[in-house]
Amino acid sequence: MKRLFAIAIACACSLAAPAAAQDLLIRGATVHTADAAGTLKDHDVLVRGGVIRAIGRDLPAPAGAAVVEAGGRPLTPGLFAGLSGLGVEEVSGEAATVDGNLALGTLVPPQQAVWRPEFDLDLAFNPASMAIPVSRIEGLSFTVLAPGAVPGGSLLAGQGSAFVLDGSHAPLAGSRSLFINLGSDVSPLSGGSRAGQWMLLEQAVSDARNGSDELLTRAGRAALARYLDGGRVVFHVDRAADIRQTLAFARRHGIRPVIAGGAEAWQVADELRAAGAPVLLDPLLNLPYDFDRLGARLDNAARLHRAGVTVAFSQSGDATHNARKIRQLAGNAVANGLPWEAGLAGLTSAPARIFGIRDRGRIAVGQVADLVLWSGDPLEVTSLAQQMWLAGKPVPMRSRQTELRDRYLVPSGELPRAYVK
Incomplete structure (x- = not known):
């Protein structure tokens, strides 16, 4: 051994x-x-x-x-390995080897600000992780680190960048993004209501713009402010109604939105195209297994592509250790109407453009x-x-x-x- x-x-x-x-x-x-x-x-x-x-x-x-x-x-x-924890998650079942989640809410007094958008996953990246070669030999060359949503965390999950899986330590310039988790999966973080999510997000924006400290630390206000008026924010969201609210929120605050998940994105394809919002899909999520994904369907990617929406792919579930299966996502989308060239682009040029990677x-x-x-x-x-x-x-x-x-x-x-x- x-x-x-x-x-x-x-x-x-x-x-x-x-x-x-x-x-x-x-x-x-x-x-x-x-x-x-x-x-x-x-x-x-x-x-x-x-x-x-x-x-x-x-x-x-x-x-x-x-x-x-x-x-x-x-x-x-x-190929793109999707939004993953490659380099920050070694063994998913062993907490000591997982650096992708921040849960401070259980450790600090309730009155203390606990939303920490300044959480920067790049700092934990380990290019010598043994999970990386497993993905790399399957043709995967780059990934984007995505903080997870956990009990005691917040809707503002933190920041992550793109890394090339070549053993280097430095993130790719211009790729850093803020990650926000929405929908029923994270409703415990907003008092049990998705309406509470928008209330809290607006409060966080107010803190960042006005210097108050209801939800954010000084460092958190500075971090969030960098994404207002032009920054890239990845929203994990599936329900069509929530995607509409996401686009409206992004317009109000000058954010460049990226939709991750998007099980019902086909229902709002025209709004996504008008907003210039790309979608990172898992085409294998095609069954209505919860109330946010009642409209899931196999030809989601094809419908979005026909509407003029930029489509890329990212694994759901165990995205780190199953990253090497991402080709199956694109293949399923192609089998259900997405043009082959668009399927390949969803693993290569599309995610590179989405995350500002100009030379790959x-x-x-x-x-x-x-x-x-x-x-x-x-x-x-x-x-x-x-x-x-x-x-x-x-x-x-x-x-x-x-x-x-x-x-x-x-x-x-x-x-x-x-x-x-």
Whole structure:
């Protein structure tokens, strides 16, 4: 076990070691650009200095460049892992390894301000987390840290940024967002009423604008104020009526809203388009299993796309350890009417645009070379990521899980498997 742990840590840390990216030519791929160029068959991609320098046919290989013969296989940008706790959640069932939730309400006197939008999840990010390679070998290259909603917390869950899963510590510039949780799932945080949620949120905005301290600390007022009049705020909300209220709240306070969840978003597609509000969907949530999601349906993504709403994907439930399943979300949306190119964009260029990431998410000249070569259609769960490059550097396609698999698939000899080294 110690050996496997050491191997996994070495895999996670190897990408962080400083090294010049080797020139790379990927030849003869089916290049899914996730950009205006669409899909380019039998094309080459040239990478120099970790950046895509040319896309075309019969590109010459620079001296000393690594050449990969794609043989027509699909090449995509690195995929979005969704809103997750990758890097801040190691074992979901062991509280000591989970840093994504803030619950101060049970620790301080009731009269003390406990809403803490200044909570910054970036500070806990661990690029050596063993959960990261498990997702990375499935083609996932970046994620956005999202604080969770917990008893004793608040509707203003805190802040999180985008991180590349390459072993680096720094968040991507311009990606930081504030997260607000709404709806019946968090009604205990607002006195048992969703009407109370809007009352409390308006009070928090008043505190931030006027310097009062009913709900927020001085640091909390400063943090919330940065998102008023132009900041990006991700609202976890599902019910159509709540989405309408969210859009109205955002208009009143100059917020750029992003809807996460959006089970009934198709019912307010025109309002979302008019507000320029993108939606992060889990298309597998298609059953009315609670009163906020009575209108859930399989073609939610397709309807939003036809209305002109930007659609991306994010896993619900155990979003950290199931992040690698996000391709299934996009595949289900495509199976229910979303165009294939839009399905891929929902895992690449769309989330990059939503979170202000300008140099990733597309295969285009000048973009950072985060690339994945697939065995087949990347939206099919039977396809595998055969090789990934982050900033032009090849990623070790192994994790603690693959090491365990390989160890215990060793053919039995004279000694029991436990003795096989």
